[in-house]
Amino acid sequence: MPGTPSAPRIEHHREPRGIGEPAPRVSWTTTAEPHWRQHAYELEVARRGTVEKVRVETSQQILVPWPSAPLASRERATVRVRVAGADGGHGPWSEPTELEAGLLEPGDWVAAPVGAAWDEDPDSDDRRPSLVRREFEVGAGLCSARLYVTAHGLYEVELNGRRVGDDAMSPGWTVYGKHLRYYTYDVTPLLRTGGNAIGSWLGDGWYRGRLGWRGGFRNLFGSDLSLLAQLELRYDDGRTETVATDASWRAAPSPIIRTGNYDGEDYDAREEQPGWSSPGFDDATWTPVAVHQQDPAVLRAPTGPPVRCTEEVAPVAVLTAPSGARILDFGQNLVGRPRIRVQGPAGATVRIRTAEVLQEGELYTRPLRSARSTDHYTLAGRGTEEWEPRFTFHGFRYAEVSGWPGDLDAAVAASDIVARVYHTDLERTGWFACSDPMLEQLHSNVVWGMRGNFLDIPTDCPQRDERVGWTGDLQVFAPTAAFLYDVSGMLGGWLQDVAREQLPDGTIPWYVPVIPSKYMWTPIRPGAAWGDVATLTPLTMFDRYGDLAFVERQFDSARRWVDLIDRLAGPEHLWNEGFQLGDWLDPAAPPEDPADATTDRYLVATAYFAASARAAARMAELLGRADDRAHYANLFEAVRKAFAAQYVRPDGRMTSDAQTAYSLALAFDLIPDAAERAAAAARLAELVARAGNRIATGFVGTPLVSDALSANGYLDTAYDLLLERECPSWLYAVTQGATTVWERWDALLPDGTVNPGQMTSFNHYALGAVADWMHRVVAGLDAAAPGYREILFRPRPGGGLTSASARHITPYGEAAIAWRLTAKGIEVDTTVPTGTTAVLDLDGVPLQHLGPGRHRATAPHPAGAAR
Incomplete structure (x- = not known):
């Protein structure tokens, strides 16, 4: 029987409205009898009142070329596909997919950023956010309406009193000076003939809110809080009208008194102005907006899905602390916000303070460092009031509630307090199960850790005063991430920001986007494993998604990174100078110095130099760049030879007699001699056994040690390491009741106290990279092409x-x-x-x-x- 294709997928979009690709590629899956093979496909594109059909003789069905002329801005099209087998006969047409281009040219934008003129003092730390609004008329015969919107800060738009979209923390965090994301909404159902109103809440977010550790810094990308919105109306007679942010808008103080990613949100419901986003509202007391500038050339459509609420979690217990404080236990370390329904007198204030752990029965906030992680809601006294913070997120399992006007236990029983889980709304694509419940819980912890840390960017932790996109953390976790969820769009966009932040000399920053402050990690310095995200991660994406565009877009960035290391290493091909994090958070490192690992940090650096040179050679080969392929292949061999001469002794022992050293050498194929390689593998297995199968690797060694063992004849040892329960081990955290992966192997010490180190997050995905080995080796599912x-x-x-x-x-x-x-x-x-x-x-x-x-x-x- 002929194959039946799915509705086509457009590029890597789950929702192809407002896309930024004028000639998007098309993919589909096919349901067919086991022996059926595709020999041809036919794509049908309906656009501009015409229907085009293109037949191509090929077995390709992933990311095939757009079969029509490039889309214009705002243009819509409908795509269907059908496929043919060896007999040439077509099967049925797929269900159609509707797609729509966004604003593809800078000249499409007429809107300007607008915000409250009184809300721009760059020296103020706690500026109250504003609301902005305007009214407008809609004529008869409206057939469609699109809202294109972004902000300096964060936004939530309302039309005629109703929320637009269900995304959160939009437009997210990008390299704002070069890349400001906008979103497209179909708002046709929200409009009516006659008077209408549009308004928006605004919040600090990453743009001007507090960012960074050591107290953090404000106004890093700008001091204004502004909405940039363009509402385009289309009528059935062909007319168009545009309602854009300009000087005609008006502003007023928001009921949000204070908001920030780290500190939480303070909201006073007595300050609400009912009907403010509806037509006919009296805004005479509102003030004219200030109009700002924004280069439309940096406005870009999203490549991945937005942040959304994906789940609600109810408390599993209401605890009373020794101090008398009431604490909700949600049973799961998660990332999100509380939502409450409450009744009480005007002026009563509910405080919700969150944290990941308890110590001695009390909420323990020291691991949050300077993050306040607290929300306040002051009641208006108008019956049942429902509230959720808009412009913040917390990493927490526990919430201390004070000031609740009534019976807290009854409120929990009535679901009046829940935790709403937020993260980038990625499609789940990977699952694992086994006969060991402890391993299944470990895998669940990895999944929850990824959910909590993939919030617009891949963050390092979601609770303390940090939450930045550490490049090395993502580099080691990318294979696991790409199995568990479809990260093609999200990470594809983030990798482009990595290239945008790359310095002219080729240096890749430690985290992306960069926090532009002289008090942070400046000057930005090259670092092994972290900078290698430029070479290794694009290949991971290619291998998992089959999309050569990841390699095409990132090759220049990868090449410049490797060329930089080559210059630093010099003719000896050893990267043995400069600042390095090395095998970060080796369990043997002291709490106050997480970089003080047992493996020589320059051994780590040179090993990654070799791995990146080989990766650049492979990228060049995929792109048909023969000269570059030869250059980087030769460079790999030179670095490999230098590494072996410097760090591998004739008996196969390494100068750093540590698990990470052997794991790097074996996993990156840096020991050319077979006998020495066998001896190195044996020594690695011996070290694991001598350590009682306890972990002795940090961020660099942990993703590699299991493969280094199992691929070299020591599968049993790899299992011993995986299944160990004593600290440090993967399962130790599980025995301690962990529901996410920890930053430190001993974040919670065996005596029940929290590790005294400053780097002590209980939700940090990097060490969960072992899940990739569980998928490929334990279960046995891997990509061979x-x-x-x-x-x-x-x-x-x-x-x-x-x-x-x-x-x-x-x-x-x-x-x-x-x-x-x-x-x-x-x-x-x-x-x-x-x-x-x-x-x-x-x-x-x-x-x-x-x-x-x-x-x-x-x-x-x-x-x-x-x-």
């Missing part, structure tokens, strides 16, 4: 596990594996999506080549597996 065009099923049972499974939504559809041990051996079920092939590699039996469909295989018990 870019985009999973070929799938490798290679489970390697061990550690006493009797079953494991993984599912992943690849660009071609769902791939899955589930294995279980029986009395006779191992039984494996696999699912191969249409358009791909697979190899099943079971220990001790010949490879099996699989086509699309479901398959079952059996084999004798693998070596080392439970029986």
Whole structure:
């Protein structure tokens, strides 16, 4: 039977409205009989009152070229696809996908940023946010309306008293001077013939709010708080009208008294002005707005989804602290905001103070450093009042509630207090399960850690006075992230910001966007593992999504990074000078010096130099740049030789006799001699055993140590390391009740007290990078070709596990594996999506080549597996 395709996907967008690509590529998945193969596709594009059809003889179905002329700004199109097999006969048309271009040219913008003139004192630390509004008329015959909007700060727009969209913390945090994101909304249903009103809440956000540690800094990107909005009305007779932010708008103080990412939000409901965003409201006491400047050339459509509330979590307990404080336990460390429904007298104030942990029964806030992480709501006294902060987010499991006017226990029972979970609304694409509940909880912790830290950018922690996009953290976690969620759009955009922030000499900042303050980490210095996000992560994205554009866009950035290291290393090809974080947060490092690792930081730097040179060579090869490929391949060999000569002894021992040193050398293929390599692997396994299978690696070594063991004949040792429960280990945190991955292996000490170090977050994804090994080795699901065009099923049972499974939504559809041990051996079920092939590699039996469909295989018990 012919294949049945899905509705087409446009680029990497889940919601292709207001996209920034004039010629977007198209993808689809196909449902078909197991032996069916696509030999051709036909795309139909309906636009401008015409229908175009293009047939292409190919098996490609991922990111195929746009088959029509480029879209103009605001243009809409409908796309369908059908596919043909070997007989040439087409199957049914897919469901249609509607797409729409955003504003593609700077000249499309007529709006200017507007805000309250009295809200611009750059020397003020606590400026009250403003509301802005205007009224306008809509004529008869309106057929569509689009709102294009961004802000200096954060916004929430209302039309005729109703909220526009369901996104939060928009427009997010980008390299504002070069890239300010805008969003597009279909607001047609919110308008009516006659009088209408538009208004917006504004908040500080990242733009002018407090950022950074050591007390932080304000006004880093600007001191104004402004809305930039353009409402375009289209009528059925062809007329268009535009309502844009300009001098005609008016401003007033907001009921939000104070707001910030770190400190929370203070709201006084007595200051509300009912009907302020509805027509007919008397704004005579409001003041004219100040009009600011914004270069429209930096306004860009989003590449990924916005931040949204994705879940509500109710408290699992109401606790009474020794001090008498009432504390809600939500049972899960999460990122978001409280929502309350409350009744009480005017002027009563509810305070909600959040934190990740308790100590001695009390809310413990020291790990938050200077983040206040507290919200206040002052009641208006108008019956039941419902409130949620608008322009902040907290990382917390516990919330101390004071000033509640009534029975707090009854309020919790009535769901009057819940935690609303916020993060970038990524599509879930990966799942893992196994016979060990502790490992399943570890995996759940990894997922929740990613959810909490992927809030517009990939942050390092969501609770303290930091929350920045550390490049090294993302570099090590990217493979795990790309399995669990579709991060193609989000990270694709963030990587472009990495390139925008790159210094002229090639230096990649430690975190992106950069906090532009002389009191932060300046001058920005090159750093191994962190800067290598420029080379390693684009290849991770290519391998997982099959999109060569990641490589094309980032190659120049990658090349310049490697060339910089080459200059720093000099003719000896050893990067052995300068500031380095090394194997950050090695458990042996003292709390006050997380960079004081057991592995020589310059060994780490040179190893990453080699890895990035090899990555640049591969990128060049993919792009057909033969000279660059040869140059960087030769550079890799030179660095590899220098590394081995400097850091590997003839007996295979390393000058840093530490787990991270061996893991780097083995995982990055830096020991050319086979005998020395075998000796190094043996020594790594010996070190793990000598440590009692406890972790002895930091941010650099942890993502590599499991593969370094399992790929070199020490699978059992890798399982021993994974399943250890004593501190430090992955499962130690699970035994302590963790629901996210910690920043430190011993963030909570065995005696129940919090680690005294300043870097003590209980929600930090980097050390959860082991989940990638769990997906690929424990369950056995991996990409053998870019985009999973070929799938490798290679489970390697061990550690006493009797079953494991993984599912992943690849660009071609769902791939899955589930294995279980029986009395006779191992039984494996696999699912191969249409358009791909697979190899099943079971220990001790010949490879099996699989086509699309479901398959079952059996084999004798693998070596080392439970029986």
